[in-house]
Amino acid sequence: MKTRHASRLVCVGLGLALAACGHETDESELASPEHGSNQPKAIYLRDSNGSPMGLASANEVLVQYKLDANNADKKRVKDKVRGSRKNGVHSKVMKDNGEGELELVELPIDQTLEAALEDLKDDPALTFAEPNFIYQHTAVSNDPFFTNGSLFGMYGNTSTPANAFGSQAGEAWTKNQICNNGVYVGVIDEGIMTTHEDLVNNIWVNPFDPVDGRDNDGNGLIDDTNGWDFAANNRSVFDGPSDDHGTHVAGTIGAKGGNGKGVAGVCWSVTLISAKFLGQSGGSTLGAIRAIDYFTDLKRRHGLNIVATNNSWGGGGFSLSLKNAIDRANAAGILFVAAAGNGGSDGISDNNDTTPSYPASYTSSNIISVAALNNRGQLASFSNFGATSVDIGAPGSGIVSTVPSATSTSAYASFSGTSMATPHVTGAVALFASLNPGATAAQIKAAILGSAVPTPAVTGKCVTGGRLNLGDF
Template identity: 45%
Template sequence: MKRSPSFHLALGSLVVIAAYILGVMSHSPKKTVAPTVVLTPAPAPTITTQLVIDSDLIIKFKDNAEPAGIKSLLNRLNAAVFNYDSLPGFSFQRVRSAMSLQELIDLYKSDPNVEYVEPNYLFHADETRPNDPFFKQMWGHSNTGQEIAGGPGGEPGADIDALTAWDVTTGSNNIVVAVIDSGIDYTHPDLKANMWINRDEVPGDGVDNDDNGVVDDIHGYNAVNNNGDPLDDADHGTHCAGIIGAVGDNGIGIAGINWKVKLMALKFLSVSGGGRLNDVIECINYVIKMKKRGVNVRIMSNSWGGGSYSRALEDAIKAANNAGILFVAAAGNDSQDTDHFPHYPSSYQIENVISVAALDRNDNLARFSNFGAESVHLGAPGVEIYSTVRNSSYRFMSGTSMATPYAAGVAALVLAREPRLSVKDLKKRLIESTTEVAALKGKTISGGRLNAARALKAGKMLP
């Protein structure tokens, strides 16, 4: 079959291969200098200065407490008192005393008018932080200015605010994201549990059990070899998949934007990084077909681009829109204004297409990233992004290829919370919930960075 011109991968360049030397920094305890004692034949009386501190306590007096007894106790301690008018007998008290907190508590407990006394306990917000050991390298999820790949830290807060978003939801196994790329290493321990499985197919029996035209398509489709094994042979698709949905809080590797999700693997890019028009159309066709068969595919993640305008590809993406599927696309790595130099497929003016530029950890537009005030919708982390690669490994990569799965991942997170949201409204939500970034003003439609927390809090189900 005659093939059309190759599409070239919007390939994130490998930035750093970091070796981690895990060590424990030991800190020598501070030495205590003993006070000098001077002995004299006739020592003067010793004057001891005690440290006076404020101690905060919550007191509950007994229902039958004597008012005179309470007053006597408070006067003796010279306590500042705040009473809770709707909670009889309760009070907050601040005592300025040389006694320790425990000594004060014991004193209160000994008073016959006191039912109980407690310290003014300190509470904090419950933060949904995963236990994955390499999460600290994922500045795009949570940027505290930490060192990345052994290099300097970035601007704190220049991230998608994943920790706040995860207080709302960490994803759903009911949402399927199709990753159209070089395939996915579905054996990776950080991805395996989140791989989509075709339940209507019997693995390894050599039969097209579900009669969809592909034999043994357990995790997706391989258009390069025209079979049901979309195993990655180039790392790129696996890296993108990890950003979207590496299993979170499993004690290994990293955490995807969605701790729970289903990843459908579609391979049209070969090991060389190139792919053909007919193969990507076959992948889109497969996704739409499975959607019509009841698979809840809501998003396509597309970290690739190149070639000229294709009406056939445009029509295929329109068909995906009609099927209720968001098409997230890389803006491209040519440092060009796509308002004047279109980049496909991200430049197709279709309702379901969202074009994503790349930002670094200081909220700067990546030097390689395309932009466009009328053609690129938003920016997302795309420089030195740590994620999964083949053979149970992890690696840093850069490119709008990495920014794209960030947007696809947040879209999946929103759908986990609001599964009935339309493609039109989902796209609008991602754009309107961005955080304004100076580097994107006049460079993108939204002028902002992807923000998962704001995208979720904009939902109807949240106050």
């Protein structure tokens, strides 16, 4: 069974008003579009101290308008940089929060990103302007992979098989703590194979928008049956074998347990909703924001018990627009479980206290940042850490879960990464919420962190100094 690190490139715009804090570009690291495509060029950004911030689109800029900005203001902003509208988002939750539209502006070929940010930084119609950064993926049961010893992330001290460095899920299951479908989790990632044999029974079917070619629930999306593809802007959340990372993550959270098939997720009966924003060529900040706001809107308007989103992606610089979306989710009581990151370009672990990895490094109180451990309780060689910026460790090396095969049939594979550690914690959030109806997001987070088992490998390297333990819920 092939093991790999989850490291597919994902385009997501991040970084607040760099012109205001100063930055440099490395012209030697410009990347051109492939084969004459219309993909934006990429440029490597550094902050005023010369520290790397990551790749960003060289010919795009994100602008956040104030709520009272009118069409004339928006035209003037674009004219100032000789740009044109490429995309935009002004979700209902943004409007409810008193926020204006976030617009992606495409720059002409002879306009530099630095100059555009400088021209826009003091514009009275804008709250801020920022680059479009490039992100990376941060890739008792009778289920065969559990019983044959392959699913260490789900084991506990006394489960059969046993591994003290697992999440202790097996011990929870023996007490019949197996979740319920009244708890919902959003998977912000690639798509999910909704017909996978170990997932099909736990995939959300939207009761508010039956398939009839109309937007019955008024969210601007037509027939969003299982969620939405924000990368392609259509209702299909599964587009084939390339959606393996999102399917793998979903399986760790909530693959059906006790069905004699494949694997078991932490939370056997959780309801999974797909928000695909990562396509084969990556994603965008707008896509990520729309995905986050999608879940916030579902909870606010329809009362769905969405307790968390899983975010196994990261990298790049700071984005106020993305942090604002995470904060809107926080206001709705939705936890944002995020991968701590798989190191920099060298794939060797970094200290997030000194080298932030976003979105895990945002200070939003609903974030749980997750490092990866191996089956010996050691910090994985690729896993980021941080005494104050990473919260907890969880199994993330050699994790077996659901994937589509090359022909889009049900299959299983072993991946490694903080991407794989994160859904163990998301599943734990769902399990705790199932066992404690009415618990707030803050209470759930406190319970997850408070139950961590002290672990030498992460002592002084994460807030809890310990690893995930859901056996005592």
